[in-house]
Amino acid sequence: MNSETLEASLRQVVGGSNVIAGPQDGPALVVRPGTTEAVAECLKLFHEHQAPVVTLGGLTGLVHGTHTPSHYFGISTERLNKIESFDPSTRLLVVGAGTKLEAVHDFAAEHELRYGVDLGARGSCTIGGNIATNAGGNSVIRFGMTRSNVVGLEVVLSDGSILTDLRGLPKNNAGYDLKQMFIGSEGTLGVVTKALLKLGPRPAGTASVLLALNHLNSALTVMEALERGCGHSLLALEIMWNRYFEKVSTALSEETPPLPSGHPVYLLAQVEGMDSGEQAVDSLVGALEGIDDIIDSALATTPVQESRLWSIRDGSDVIERAHKHVLSFDVSMRPHNYAAYIADVEARLKARISDAVAYYFGHLADGNIHFMIGHDGSSSDATRIIEECVYDALAYYEPSSISAEHGIGREKAAHLWRSRSTVEIAAMNRIRVALDPAGILNPHISYEPRIF
């Protein structure tokens, strides 16, 4: 590869000011194409020079999926950030891949509509990144993951050819549904440049409730009652174990937290009212009536009250700052297994890393729990040992996944065999080679079979 020729050609395609120096510990060069055609020209060049390239979106991923060594190139979707078109009759919205999730929410709100995917990083993460990781978030219980909200894609393949399906037909069985392959592929099969998103009606109001409970079983009882009583109006059902709740709720503000800490488990539920805000409150209160397991509760019926409760759930950066090192995990399994699994992880951690503190929270209804495990680095090899504690225990609670919604990235590649068979991993790699024969797209994300 002649890197000078490549660099000069890239400058010619995107303009000199859009070939910039990469961040420290990142790629030496980042290109910022402003159109799909420019992305295609860049990829043709990378392909020709067999130059490895990583697609960079909002950089909010949690598995080092956009890790880029200095001999790789970065291709940023920053300038592909336009709202391209909107059809009010079908509620289908075409946006550039670099559009921030929050900008989509704002656009939807201006049209009195709503987009189904929401998550804490909404102000930084991009739609392209959401698609690359099949992002989940708080409302999966209601709207599904990103896959369920994306109706079409435009993707540039590794050889620079542009694959477009922005037709937005509810039914189209004319050959394979190719977009399904790109959603969740973490930039290994192509560079997403545009997406066709489905917006939906906006509720008149929402209400949230924070509940204190004595046991995971009570949380499962409450979940059943909410799913039965609220049906499709249940927007979110989040769980926080006490160690997380206590740490975040007391750190967040000077005010007394909405509920005292110290109870084993906390649930945060949100419900919508399509016709009125009162409908949301009635539905929530009605569904919870007569459940003895609730020790304490705080109801939020205004946006300000709701945002106070949600700031606890969304406040995980408090944990990030509380320890010298923090590892994040994102596992899924059947919810009734969680109590046993967490006890198992706690015992393993205690035996092997004396200073490890684990905080548990997540999306109960999806069987998806996040762990943040902080430690001060006094044990050497702590990362490997903590990963072993979390993942080795997981094997006893099948079916389970080491990555419910974060993806594999560079961080979890060596653990993929824990959730996927050799045949599955081989099939992934065969499809990958088919679409990127030169192996230039995000090659640091390797789908590795088990290495014994």
Next chain:
Amino acid sequence: MNSETLEASLRQVVGGSNVIAGPQDGPALVVRPGTTEAVAECLKLFHEHQAPVVTLGGLTGLVHGTHTPSHYFGISTERLNKIESFDPSTRLLVVGAGTKLEAVHDFAAEHELRYGVDLGARGSCTIGGNIATNAGGNSVIRFGMTRSNVVGLEVVLSDGSILTDLRGLPKNNAGYDLKQMFIGSEGTLGVVTKALLKLGPRPAGTASVLLALNHLNSALTVMEALERGCGHSLLALEIMWNRYFEKVSTALSEETPPLPSGHPVYLLAQVEGMDSGEQAVDSLVGALEGIDDIIDSALATTPVQESRLWSIRDGSDVIERAHKHVLSFDVSMRPHNYAAYIADVEARLKARISDAVAYYFGHLADGNIHFMIGHDGSSSDATRIIEECVYDALAYYEPSSISAEHGIGREKAAHLWRSRSTVEIAAMNRIRVALDPAGILNPHISYEPRIF
């Protein structure tokens, strides 16, 4: 290829009585493996001998997807027809690919549950075939297509390796979601042997209404009212133009049809009541109140009454018998374009095939209309000309699909370019070669780029 060696080996794998002579105009030999492992052994043999093989399910497809020349082999899923397991807590059901759709409905009903995919061929079609074609049907508006109802798959790849994901995790972003690729791939990427299906709660009752209308615009008005007024309780919304309604309703029984024919458009809507049958009736009647466009209506509040209305919608075999030759079409587009498109097709047909009679009906809310075009064969080359009339007109009503739910099969392969770009078709073929490098799986289904 030594076909005698292959045949002897197949007999050894599945037993002599399960290697049978194929039907007339079909493959010389059909194998009927009884287990996934036997399917895998058979595919290893086919792979080794580079013998082309077509997966045979219920043979109810409408695009000659299971067309099998005599030098091909057939592999039947007939004996893979067991209900393998059911978990009431998750409502996840594992069934063999050869299980009839109706058997799944019966199983669900016994457990007071319901499976979302339903279609007229339910008594003959198999779950494996539904998956291979991503079958739609009457309740797509409520439950989505087969893709939305299948949570996991077991598939034997062309080299005999068994790819299994029957984990049934609501969230699993550990690598690509491979099942998405097999759903709708018409047997070209692997042989589906088992499926994990999601069952859901069963309503207490349903109600249906047949409406006579003066114009497609009125149907769109009614659709909007039903979608707004009934929300998730709207199970189906079918449209029949008069020529179809008249032909079928008068042929079906000695009784007077539920509504007189002669009105331009008929709608058939079905609504569910989760708590009671009255709820369904109230919801339906309430949503339609005050709509002036309805000329005539017949309400069905009992299963017997409902089945009488539905027998008209499901009675398309009346058309099959009414003409010497009948061609079926399955297109989708934005519903507001249908009136203009149908007028266009009618004009083209009239000018080119004097004896052609077209019957129009379908799933209005999905933008999916079926045509059946009968003729007596007096024009030579009628098939090609009729296809041109239907498809050439379609190009003016973008976005559109030549196959909303039937698939491509052998019949539509040469027309695929009308709904997919050269880049899309190339990507399909690359994935296909990756998973079936020897090209032995359903090779008669060819994804063809445009041939000028």
